[in-house]
């Protein structure tokens with residue numbers, strides 16, 4: 395959460411103090427926006443980031459300094475079109491921040507699709523052992539100096555032991571992530587075919603589960619060498 399807070403700070407240092415954020419976001423992120431940033435004078439507006447027209451309208455009206463979205467949202471697993479959102483942000487001279495915690499760099503690298511700053515919780519997939527908390531910001535060149543200066547001034551840096559634990563976790567991250575993706579496909583396919591389940595939220599097929607879901611899962615080759 396500190397990584398996210400720092401990224402938003404770096405985005406708004408020299409831009410309009412206004413954020414257009416996705417409606418589908420992690421609960422603590424909504425809390426950060428509404429309960430901490432808004433009372434400090436930053437205006438916050440939510441839009442459905444799966445509806446590009448709605449985002450364009452919000453951006454035209456708010457003239458935000460920053461757009462914020464999750465690649466795969468927590469918990470509803472909404473997947474957005476990063477490249478199109480990046481163009482909207484760029485045209486409005488807003489920084490584009492992507493929380494890539496759920497996707498991880500193995501599944502998506504938003505910087506390559508036009509994001510300015512990508513935020514990860516290290517606590518989850520990347521560290522993977524449930525024994526360390528941390529965050530990371532992957533930044534473009536434009537924001538890196540502000541981020542470094544902010545880190546020095548505010549002091550959220552990970553301690554040496556936590557850094558060690560996070561690096562240890564990252565060594566096994568690709569193996570764990572591939573297996574977790576395979577397992578998720580099997581669980582989602584099983585649930586989608588279950589008569590007692592009427593809706594499955596799964597990125598392979600957002601709205602209509604059952605047979606296409608199974609096809610989408612088996613088509614994806616998670617066992618390919620990295």
Ligand SMILES: *Cc1c(COP(=O)(O)O)cnc(C)c1O
Nearest residue numbers: 395420468493495515516517528
């Ligand atoms: C968990 C989570 C966070 C916060 O991570 P912490 O390591 O608990 O601070 C931020 N964004 C998303 C999408 C998350 O799932």
